[in-house]
Amino acid sequence: MSEKISAADTYDWFDPLYARAEGDMTQVPWALSGPAPALVDWLAKNQGQGRSAVVVGCGLGDDAEALAAAGFEVTAFDVAGSAISWAKQRFPDSLVTYTAADLFNLPADWLGKFDLVFEFRTLQALPVTVRTEAVEQVAALAKPGGAVLVVTYTRDSDEVPDDGPPWPLSELELAHFEALGLSAIARKRFQKKSSRFGDRARIQYQAPG
Ligand SMILES: C[S@@+](CC[C@H](N)C(=O)[O-])C[C@H]1O[C@@H](n2cnc3c(N)ncnc32)[C@H](O)[C@@H]1O
Incomplete structure (x- = not known):
């Protein structure tokens, strides 16, 4: 008889991975040496002016620091x-x-x-089986009229990839933000040719009213 896998089983490996790295960022496969370029680009036109921001799955903190430097009052978890x-x-x-x-x-x-x-690379690190709920939880953090900025790898098929993590997001999975009532007010597609996961997107949603 197969045992039921709980959602927590799908992300309990992160804490030991960071702990095992013992302060060596080269041992954290996704660690960048600074904030996400797509966030830096967005912040050039969107300063915080004391508004609140939350960073989902903040990892080692570079994106949270960039948001704080841009004038947001930041919670990062x-x-x-x-x-x-x-x-x-x-x-x-x-x-x-x-x-x-x-x-x-x-x-x-x-x-x-x-x-x-702000969500960068956490949704895609969680298996597709928990994705709908994960999108709902991300969206639930926004205040009425607030912004949800998602930067993610994307895939062009609804087939579930059999390798991963990461599992890039499909259009259908991203569309769940809109099904929840958020509006996509800006979309930017971009590519990183040097990566196996070259297709990427930055999407800014606005929570309803
Ligand atoms: C691929 S890493 C990305 C980290 C960071 N956002 C970045 O792009 O550098 C995914 C992060 O999500 C965190 N994470 C995974 N599941 C989570 C959960 N259920 N709640 C909060 N954070 C979670 C992991 O610990 C990890 O730091």
Whole structure:
């Protein structure tokens, strides 16, 4: 008899991976040496001016720091406590509130709270089986009229890829944001030719009213 896999089983490997790296960023396959270029580009035209932002699955903190530097009041969370400790060590004078939290069990007082929700490469790191719920949890963080900025690898088929992580997002999976009532107000497709996952997108959604 096969055992049922719980959602938590699909992301419990992150914390030990960060812990095993022992401060060596080369041991974290997705670690970049700075914020996501697609976020930097977006921030050039979108400053925070004291508005609130939350970073989903913030990893080692570079995107959270870029948002704080652009004037957002930032909360950044990750299910991996070892990533949160590491981010705090990297940025000891940070203005960001780093905290360990699970996207699938969000603190009640975060729901509908943030002017901006930033999501980069967490949805795609979670299997397709939990994707609908993950999209709903990301969207639930935005306040009415707030923005949800998603930067992700994409795939052009609805077939579920058999390898991964990551599992790039399909159009249908992304469309769940709109099914929830958010509007896609800006979409940018781009490519990174040097990557096996070359197709990427930055989509800015607006939460309903
Ligand atoms: C591929 S990494 C991306 C990290 C960072 N966003 C970046 O792009 O550099 C995915 C991150 O999502 C976090 N994560 C996975 N499942 C999560 C969950 N249920 N709640 C919060 N964070 C989660 C992981 O610990 C990991 O840091």
